[in-house]
Amino acid sequence: MxxxxxxxxxxxxxxxxAADLINSHSINITExxxxxxxxxxxxxGMGSIETINACGRVSCNYFTTDGTLNFSEWKxxxxxxxxxxxxxxxxxxxxxxxxxxxLFDLKGSYTSAxxxxxxxxxxxxxxxxxxxxxxxxIVKPIYGSCTWLIGDQVQxxxxxxxxxxxxxxxxxxxxxxxxxxxxxINLTG
Numbered sequence: 001m002x003x004x005x006x007x008x009x010x011x012x013x014x015x016x017x018a019a020d021l022i023n024s025h026s027i028n029i030t031e032x033x034x035x036x037x038x039x040x041x042x043x044x045g046m047g048s049i050e051t052i053n054a055c056g057r058v059s060c061n062y063f064t065t066d067g068t069l070n071f072s073e074w075k076x077x078x079x080x081x082x083x084x085x086x087x088x089x090x091x092x093x094x095x096x097x098x099x100x101x102x103l104f105d106l107k108g109s110y111t112s113a114x115x116x117x118x119x120x121x122x123x124x125x126x127x128x129x130x131x132x133x134x135x136x137x138i139v140k141p142i143y144g145s146c147t148w149l150i151g152d153q154v155q156x157x158x159x160x161x162x163x164x165x166x167x168x169x170x171x172x173x174x175x176x177x178x179x180x181x182x183x184x185i186n187l188t189g
Contacts, residue, residue: 011136014107015164018187019138021102023162027095027142031179034117035075037092044069044086051077051084056129081121083176085114089183096183103185112186120144120178127173132165136187139163144180146173 038044046067050058051074062073078084090100090113103111118126130149141159148155148163150171157163165171 011166015136015138015166015187017106018103018136018185019162019164021106022099022138022140022185025095025099025102027093027099027140027183029093029095029142029181031143031181033093034115034181035071038069038074038086039071041068041071048088049074049084049086051082052125052128053082054125056125078117078119081119081124081126083116083118083121083124083126083173083180085116085184087114089113089115107187109188112188114184114186115142116173116180116182116184118144118176118180120176120180122177126176130170130172132168132170133186135167137163137165137169138185138187139165140183140185142181142183144176144178144182146176146178146180146182148172149174 038049046063047060049062049069050060053059059077062070062077064070074084090096090111096113100111126146139157140162141157143159145156145158148157148171150163150165151169154174155163163171
């Protein structure tokens with residue numbers, strides 16, 4: 001686990017408790033299971049899946065005119081190595097629903113979370129440019145390793161790690177050359 005730098009003792013205690021809860025919770029989702037989930041056309045409306053393009057912005061030109069996901073169009077970008085993020089995922093599997101319930105008991109509200117899903121790339125941007133959030137974020141890698149820039153420190157992150165980003169922490173993924181699935185948990189109200 002990474003050192004936590006926060007603005008108050010209460011924040012530090014809250015992040016420690018959330019990190020312990022998330023770290024101890026098993027989430028097992030394979031690449032094939034993700035593909036099966038993404039083939040549920042009507043679950044994925046416009047904007048629910050976005051892909052980070054070469055400019056560090058999002059594209060979602062793989063939705064049909066009725067607003068549902070065209071899996072084969074999205075998969076072309078995945079196969080090219082672009083990273084997609086999938087919004088509001090805490091209902092996708094029983095493991096995620098159980099984690100959402102545990103986090104609800106800790107924080108008193110349901111949790112907004114995203115999955116970052118990528119084949120890996122040596123030629124395409126794998127993350128947004130360095131950025132921060134006005135809320136705490138905890139990232140739980142499910143599979144795949146990658147290299148992060150957190151503040152001014154480079155960290156190699158594996159599925160045995162958690163990435164803890166107190167609000168305001170600058171971060172980005174610098175390198176992700178292998179298949180990767182990470183759960184990004186936003187600790188907002």
